[in-house]
Amino acid sequence: MGSASDSRLSKPIEINPAFRYVGIPSSWLRSKTFRLPSRKTSAFLLFSTSLVSLYVYDRNQCRKIREDCVQRVRRISEELVTDANGGVGWMPRSVKVYGARIPEDVEVDRAAQWFKKFIKPILVAAAIDYTIINGTSPGSLGRKIAGEIQAERVIQAAQEKDGIKNPQLRPGLPGYRDWHDKFVQPEGGTLVLGRASLKEFLWGIEKGFKEQIPLDGLDDDERFAQEINKEGIFEEPRSLEESDFGEHHLIPEGLRSVNEELKKAGENLDFENPTTPLFDQVSSQPSSSISLFSFFKKSVPSTPVVIPQSFQDEPRKLIGKHIPPQPPLLLVPFDHPIGIKWWPIKIYRFFNRREQAHRGAQAAMQLVNSNSQPIEPPSDITQTNHFSENFENFEDLDFSIKITGSSHLDFLTPKAERHIRSSYKKVAKNIMTERDAYRTDLKARLAKARELANSVENEAVLSEANGQSEVQLRQEAFQKEKKWKNDLEGWSIVRPGSKVCWDSDMIESLRVYSPSKEIDT
Incomplete structure (x- = not known):
């Protein structure tokens, strides 16, 4: 019995040849402690290994695409820089990169990050300089573009009026870079990242060149402060002199009876045919009552005041001008869906980043080929x-997507606008509701602040009472009103279904880079 059991123990363990061909050592397989993984463990290892392999393969392909384009454009960085007239200079070619913020996106500069990852390395290899102009909120990029254009228009108008001409500067002199960028700008380029950036760019171009600029010496904040003052959100109640309660409150007790008699006498006077001496002492106000305060008011002169014609006219304005030729546009197909329902697309793009790298390489080659x-x-x-x-x-x-029939104006339509979160359609309604509620509450807070300011003479006592003064409330209201105005303006530009700005001058002033066929998929 013992010998039979010993022979069974000494019998070698049969090994599946498949494991030996895979490369697993035989000593591992003959070990008594070796166990194959369970079914669940095998599924987990297979799934995780597949994801890691897919990720590594995708990133390697991205690196190959980038390195291939870098090798193609490296020769450009070794060539001499020439201008339109054939002259040799030392300033590189410069382009502007416009990236608008995607509505309701937590990342402010997502478009700029995409540019730095997929386009920047190729431009650096080609010795092309770039300037990133990023929009921190919907509409802010368009306001930046329009503001720069209008500021340049005012400077040019002042120089033309005074007969000043910009002298030609040589390399190395102070201010040469700005002068060079200004005069060779049409030879550069403009990168527009995504659908929202295109809408804000066209809006800013048209507003910057076509809008009339008031020459009143005020900045935008001062003009906006005048607008909200005209809306009457800071209106005060009637002064105490014009209210019966105010007169009764200010007149001493010994003179209140005299004031009442004067009021009764004023009701019996005939203002159309004044015959009493009392009428000569009171300013002619046919529909107002006479009181004790009427004797202390200055009489209104009967001779009308002549206002000079220069003060009667509205402030002078700088009229709009023809849109001049602009640097060629490079429409970069950048898009980022927002919302839970787009998570499958985002997961697919995470493991297929080489598609984004290919798009960035194509855009960079279009810019290089010019x-x-x-x-x-x-x-x-x-x-x-x-x-x-x-x-x-x-x-x-109407939130339906508008199709203009132009392949350039319909860039990334309708895909990009469908990727905007549906809740963004209600932004304007929410802002209007919030603004109306705030204005209603502001009137009560202003009345309380004025009442507290009249009763408290020392500002230190007012601050200790945790009360806001009227000046602080005005500053708070100005900031909120300005933010709401900018948000509504940006919403009207980039909301789903908004129309693209267009002017007939853009046919001659705007050009678009042609697609490049050098990058194979």
């Missing part, structure tokens, strides 16, 4: 608008 064509005008002009168009009724708007 082959441009005129922008395609819209076939349906009714699907475009102008910067001056605003919306008063934010509830009955």
